[in-house]
Amino acid sequence: FLGVAIFxxxxxxxxxxxxxxxxxKGDGRWFSNAGKVMKGEHVEELDxxxxxxxxxxxxxxxMGLITLLLISxxxxxxxxxxxxxxxxxxxxxxxxxxxxxxxxxxxxxxxxYLAFWVKGSVDSxxxxxxxxKWARKHHPRWYRDVTGDTTTRKEHx
Numbered sequence: 121f122l123g124v125a126i127f128x129x130x131x132x133x134x135x136x137x138x139x140x141x142x143x144x145k146g147d148g149r150w151f152s153n154a155g156k157v158m159k160g161e162h163v164e165e166l167d168x169x170x171x172x173x174x175x176x177x178x179x180x181x182x183m184g185l186i187t188l189l190l191i192s193x194x195x196x197x198x199x200x201x202x203x204x205x206x207x208x209x210x211x212x213x214x215x216x217x218x219x220x221x222x223x224x225x226x227x228x229x230x231x232x233y234l235a236f237w238v239k240g241s242v243d244s245x246x247x248x249x250x251x252x253k254w255a256r257k258h259h260p261r262w263y264r265d266v267t268g269d270t271t272t273r274k275e276h277x
Contacts, residue, residue, distance in 0.1 A: 127190045134183055140170045141180065147173035158237075162257055170262040178231055185224040192217035 146166065150173035153163045157172070166172070171179070194201050195213035202210055235241045238258070244250040255263040264270060 123189060123193055127186055130183065130186050137179065141176045143176065144169065147176065150174065164260075167261045168259045169265070170259060172259070174234075178227060181227050182224065185220045185227070188216055188220040189224065192220065 146168070149163075150157065150166050150168065153166060154174065156163055157166070157174075192213040195205050196202055196210055196217060205213070235245060240250065240254045244254070250258075252263070252267070255266070256269075
């Protein structure tokens with residue numbers, strides 16, 4: 121029952137956040153510069169919006185895995201739904217459920233690790249706010265969209 125509740129909550133989050141996590145043209149540039157991003161070198165031409173390409177992958181990964189967990193969980197849920205499926209399908213459901221669970225845990229651990237990696241992220245997640253300087257540095261297009269500021273990062277330095 122807890123798994124279903126988590127799915128419903130994440131479904132709510134999906135509809136709230138999906139518009140920010142749709143693929144964009146610049147996402148490929150982010151992936152090709154991921155090494156620099158991990159080193160803290162912010163390449164101006166990335167011009168990320170509210171979420172960068174890595175955050176979008178995390179979003180879609182979590183949503184896909186939680187959907188697999190729901191579907192496979194229903195298949196193996198005794199005594200209500202499991203009798204509707206054959207034993208071979210239940211075995212496949214158990215395998216899919218276990219793999220999706222492990223992958224989801226790895227995504228969550230990676231998310232937590234990266235949140236501590238990028239200075240200011242944990243505070244912003246707990247408060248819901250980021251400084252103008254942080255937003256301008258990490259998500260410049262989003263910063264411009266929110267503030268209407270059309271000057272570049274170099275002009276603010």
